[in-house]
Amino acid sequence: MSANHHGVLKHHFDNLEQQHAAERLGMWFFLVTEVLFFGGVFVAYTVYRYWYPNEFAFASSHLLLWVAGINTGLLITSSLTMTLAIRAAQLGDRRALIRHLLATFALGAGFMGFKAFEYYTDIHERFVPGEMFRQELAKAELELHAGHGGDHHGTAQHWAVDLAKNNADKSHTDPAYIGPGRVQLFLCFYYTMTGIHGIHILVGLGCILWLVQQAATGKIPPENYSTVEVVSLYWHLVDMIWLFLMPLLYLAGAGAHAAGH
Amino acid sequence: MSIIVHDEPRVGPVPPEPTPPAKNYLNVAHTAASWLFTVDHKRIGILYLVSLTFFFTVGGLAAGLVRLNLLAPDGAIMTEDAYNRSFTAHGVVMLFLFLIPSIPAVFGNFFVPMMIGAKDLAFPKLNLASWYVYMVGSGFLVWSVLAGGVDTGWTLYPPYSSRYSTSNVTPGVFGVFITGFSSIMTGLNIMVTVHKMRCPGMTWGRLPLFIWSMYATSFIQLLGTPVVAITLVLLMVERVAGIGIFDPTIGGDPVLYQHLFWFYSHPAVYIMIVPGMGVISEVITCFARKNIFGYKAVAWSSVGIAVVGFMVWAHHMFVAGIAYYSAILFSFLTMLVAVPSAIKVFNWVATLYRGSITFQAPMLFVLAFLVLFTVGGVTGLFLATLGTDIHLHDTYFVVAHFHFVMVGGMVLAYLAALHYWWPKMTGRMYSDFWSRASATIIFVGFFLTFVPQFVLGYHGMPRRYPNYPPEFQVYNVLSTAGASVLGFGYLLPGFYLTLSLFFGEKASANPWSATGLEWVSSSPPPVFNFDRNPVVVCGPYEYAIGVDQLGRGLPEPPGPGSADDPASHDGPTGPAGPMQKETHVVG
Amino acid sequence: MHTPEHKTDGPSTMHDVDNPAAMFVVYLVVLGLAVANILLSTTPLGKSAIYIQLGIASVQAVLVAYYWMHMRRGDTAVTLSAFCSLFFIGIFYLLVFSDIWTRWRMAM
Numbered sequence: 001m002s003a004n005h006h007g008v009l010k011h012h013f014d015n016l017e018q019q020h021a022a023e024r025l026g027m028w029f030f031l032v033t034e035v036l037f038f039g040g041v042f043v044a045y046t047v048y049r050y051w052y053p054n055e056f057a058f059a060s061s062h063l064l065l066w067v068a069g070i071n072t073g074l075l076i077t078s079s080l081t082m083t084l085a086i087r088a089a090q091l092g093d094r095r096a097l098i099r100h101l102l103a104t105f106a107l108g109a110g111f112m113g114f115k116a117f118e119y120y121t122d123i124h125e126r127f128v129p130g131e132m133f134r135q136e137l138a139k140a141e142l143e144l145h146a147g148h149g150g151d152h153h154g155t156a157q158h159w160a161v162d163l164a165k166n167n168a169d170k171s172h173t174d175p176a177y178i179g180p181g182r183v184q185l186f187l188c189f190y191y192t193m194t195g196i197h198g199i200h201i202l203v204g205l206g207c208i209l210w211l212v213q214q215a216a217t218g219k220i221p222p223e224n225y226s227t228v229e230v231v232s233l234y235w236h237l238v239d240m241i242w243l244f245l246m247p248l249l250y251l252a253g254a255g256a257h258a259a260g261h
Numbered sequence: 262m263s264i265i266v267h268d269e270p271r272v273g274p275v276p277p278e279p280t281p282p283a284k285n286y287l288n289v290a291h292t293a294a295s296w297l298f299t300v301d302h303k304r305i306g307i308l309y310l311v312s313l314t315f316f317f318t319v320g321g322l323a324a325g326l327v328r329l330n331l332l333a334p335d336g337a338i339m340t341e342d343a344y345n346r347s348f349t350a351h352g353v354v355m356l357f358l359f360l361i362p363s364i365p366a367v368f369g370n371f372f373v374p375m376m377i378g379a380k381d382l383a384f385p386k387l388n389l390a391s392w393y394v395y396m397v398g399s400g401f402l403v404w405s406v407l408a409g410g411v412d413t414g415w416t417l418y419p420p421y422s423s424r425y426s427t428s429n430v431t432p433g434v435f436g437v438f439i440t441g442f443s444s445i446m447t448g449l450n451i452m453v454t455v456h457k458m459r460c461p462g463m464t465w466g467r468l469p470l471f472i473w474s475m476y477a478t479s480f481i482q483l484l485g486t487p488v489v490a491i492t493l494v495l496l497m498v499e500r501v502a503g504i505g506i507f508d509p510t511i512g513g514d515p516v517l518y519q520h521l522f523w524f525y526s527h528p529a530v531y532i533m534i535v536p537g538m539g540v541i542s543e544v545i546t547c548f549a550r551k552n553i554f555g556y557k558a559v560a561w562s563s564v565g566i567a568v569v570g571f572m573v574w575a576h577h578m579f580v581a582g583i584a585y586y587s588a589i590l591f592s593f594l595t596m597l598v599a600v601p602s603a604i605k606v607f608n609w610v611a612t613l614y615r616g617s618i619t620f621q622a623p624m625l626f627v628l629a630f631l632v633l634f635t636v637g638g639v640t641g642l643f644l645a646t647l648g649t650d651i652h653l654h655d656t657y658f659v660v661a662h663f664h665f666v667m668v669g670g671m672v673l674a675y676l677a678a679l680h681y682w683w684p685k686m687t688g689r690m691y692s693d694f695w696s697r698a699s700a701t702i703i704f705v706g707f708f709l710t711f712v713p714q715f716v717l718g719y720h721g722m723p724r725r726y727p728n729y730p731p732e733f734q735v736y737n738v739l740s741t742a743g744a745s746v747l748g749f750g751y752l753l754p755g756f757y758l759t760l761s762l763f764f765g766e767k768a769s770a771n772p773w774s775a776t777g778l779e780w781v782s783s784s785p786p787p788v789f790n791f792d793r794n795p796v797v798v799c800g801p802y803e804y805a806i807g808v809d810q811l812g813r814g815l816p817e818p819p820g821p822g823s824a825d826d827p828a829s830h831d832g833p834t835g836p837a838g839p840m841q842k843e844t845h846v847v848g
Numbered sequence: 849m850h851t852p853e854h855k856t857d858g859p860s861t862m863h864d865v866d867n868p869a870a871m872f873v874v875y876l877v878v879l880g881l882a883v884a885n886i887l888l889s890t891t892p893l894g895k896s897a898i899y900i901q902l903g904i905a906s907v908q909a910v911l912v913a914y915y916w917m918h919m920r921r922g923d924t925a926v927t928l929s930a931f932c933s934l935f936f937i938g939i940f941y942l943l944v945f946s947d948i949w950t951r952w953r954m955a956m
């Protein structure tokens with residue numbers, strides 16, 4: 001069989017068909033673990049969102065939606081180029097394979113670039129659970145008192161002013177009261193979920209670079225295209241998880257804006 | 262298909278003993294690098310065997326400390342803080358470093374490819390990686406123990422583990438997180454191997470039951486482990502950042518941690534026990550010289566346990582503040598999981614019925630398993646019942662219950678597997694007398710250790726407490742005495758198995774006259790397992806007609822019982838006698 | 849050891865090769881759904897927003913899985929594993945919420 005000339009068939013498989021099927025199935029089983037991995041944090045998110053809808057809506061509407069929108073576009077496009085890379089690998093078109101892989105890498109790297117910008121902005125706005133959050137909110141409350149509740153242009157961040165204004169004349173039992181603790185709870189989810197997702201993107205980028213190197217050294221003949229396919233399965237899943245993260249984290253405030261404010 | 266056997270008691274001639282190849286997997290290379298960088302599933306199994314034996318000893322020593330301290334009502338040997346760290350070390354090491362990898366990583370690695378007629382697991386490098394990941398994870402755990410230990414108990418409940426504990430929780434949790442990956446890698450490898458690597462003729466209905474149980478176990482590992490991984494990530498984030506989603510001061514719910522944790526950790530007890538059940542099915546048929554009773558029932562009950570096992574976790578939380586309605590639901594679901602376990606026990610007992618039983622060491626371990634596992638399983642029902650659990654929750658009753666299942670069940674199954682497959686793995690026979698003695702001593706020691714704990718728990722002694730009222734002392738002393746006997750029993754295999762490597766007589770290819778494919782190749786097996794690719798023609802347990810899975814006759818079984826072997830004689834239990842319906846071939 | 853019974857004019861066609869035009873159509877649909885999802889969030893949907901958002905995300909996920917992850921030509925084990933993960937996530941949700949929905953919580 002021609003494949004053996006390339007040394008593609010591993011010793012413990014009978015034929016390439018078996019080898020490819022095993023590789024694909026292995027990756028699918030791994031994807032099952034990934035789904036369950038994110039499933040755990042999705043369950044936790046759902047519990048708290050069920051308990052604290054107002055706080056989640058409030059916090060969500062203070063995230064950078066436009067960054068999330070661009071990132072969604074980048075990831076979806078990178079999935080397309082990844083699929084085209086498989087096609088190139090199947091057809092033995094090495095130049096196209098490398099081109100598509102590099103495009104995927106660039107789009108993924110762009111995602112991480114925007115992500116970094118977003119984190120930078122969030123931290124700059126002190127929209128971070130814990131001490132930063134508490135200090136900023138205290139500052140906003142102080143300025144609100146000093147500024148007599150008007151459109152005071154203090155130094156406190158936008159979100160803190162909003163939160164302080166909303167809670168200024170409300171008791172803790174008021175349904176419209178937005179608990180600062182629970183806003184931080186949402187932020188914990190925001191940072192953990194996007195962080196874990198980002199780590200997955202970084203791993204995917206590493207795999208794509210490895211593929212580029214393999215392709216460049218001629219180690220991905222058409223018989224071995226399943227290497228590309230296996231990485232692509234992972235990449236698509238990470239994309240797919242983002243398609244759920246995006247509405248859950250960035251669009252949670254959607255209905256509340258229209259209804260509440 | 263089915264084979265109707267008429268008059269001839271033998272189907273095929275006994276195959277000649279295969280000539281041992283000059284190079285088997287053990288002597289093909291001797292350097293340390295040839296072990297550390299091997300991708301041979303058999304060698305990786307041995308690597309795991311050595312590491313697991315080490316950690317079993319560590320965990321056992323920690324248990325010894327706990328038992329010694331409980332000799333006196335106010336703590337005999339250590340401070341209360343040290344006591345907390347000891348039982349946590351015992352729990353974490355035994356669960357994450359011994360029980361969860363135990364049979365899948367050692368015997369699954371070694372025998373799954375051999376039993377389905379493959380040259381290796383589907384992903385040999387991933388297999389080696391899993392061992393390294395395991396070692397890195399256990400390195401973190403050892404570090405956390407040496408640097409002062411963890412005092413939270415193995416369940417790591419927040420807010421204690423996140424906010425208040427001053428011990429080394431983070432490296433400990435990180436170690437558990439990492440070993441989880443090794444578990445996933447092994448499980449994934451085994452699942453793909455069973456799907457894609459079976460030799461010709463090895464249909465699902467002809468798979469040995471050990472393979473079915475390994476498949477079910479891997480299924481749980483794949484679905485459960487990632488959930489505990491994310492839970493531990495969230496816990497680590499909370500501990501490092503000082504704020505997180507289980508933090509009650511910002512509206513977080515510590516009980517949610519318990520949900521996430523037990524979604525894995527309850528199925529994890531099935532990760533521990535189901536492989537043991539597979540071993541039982543292999544050994545019990547071989548030493549009773551009978552076909553398994555109810556192949557399909559035993560096979561599918563493994564899958565049943567794997568599925569239903571995911572629906573019962575909150576019985577660990579009946580008194581933790583979950584909703585009453587939810588508790589009732591979980592109480593009911595927990596009862597359900599007893600059904601597949603009971604199916605297995607009944608089928609094993611029915612397999613023994615009118616068998617030609619011989620009592621070599623593997624069989625003694627299996628018989629002990631049957632008794633202890635049944636006790637452990639039935640006491641589990643007390644705990645599943647909502648009303649009695651309120652009384653028994655977090656007492657020594659629970660401790661005794663799960664030790665009956667985990668030690669009485671799983672560790673004995675592990676020892677049964679070790680004794681059953683030792684000749685195949687090493688090519689040497691061990692001492693018959695000492696191995697039987699060890700099985701007996703372990704059985705007696707185990708009973709003496711844990712039966713008093715049922716009494717203690719029933720009278721209300723809580724688990725994890727270093728102190729107790731003086732009237733409980735007699736039971737605690739009894740339990741510690743039993744633990745000493747048990748410890749001695751565990752030491753024995755260390756001696757006679759090691760000695761057998763140097764002085765044991767050479768094992769033949771099929772010393773137990775068993776039917777599985779792993780016994781076809783010489784002992785120890787050649788590097789690629791089989792001299793030529795096997796083709797399977799019949800089911801896995803054709804002891805009644807006396808053929809192995811290649812359709813060849815079996816050698817004379819060992820032991821004094823061989824004169825009564827139904828495979829070689831006519832008579833009431835022979836193939837031509839009233840039991841001839843047993844010759845119905847599965848598959 | 850022979851190649852499987854696909855019509856082969858080269859080893860690369862052991863499996864179907866994607867049609868780029870079809871892939872591009874899938875791309876446009878997935879991207880369009882993402883834009884729709886964001887735009888919908890600016891309209892007054894109220895409490896039904898979350899269901900619509902997750903519905904759109906699910907459709908996107910199915911498209912990605914079916915066309916780009918090649919589930920349409922995957923073997924049974926692949927389909928089974930995908931359904932298994934969803935099934936167990938479902939159990940996870942359902943049983944956790946059996947507690948959350950019925951648990952007594954102090955009015956806040």
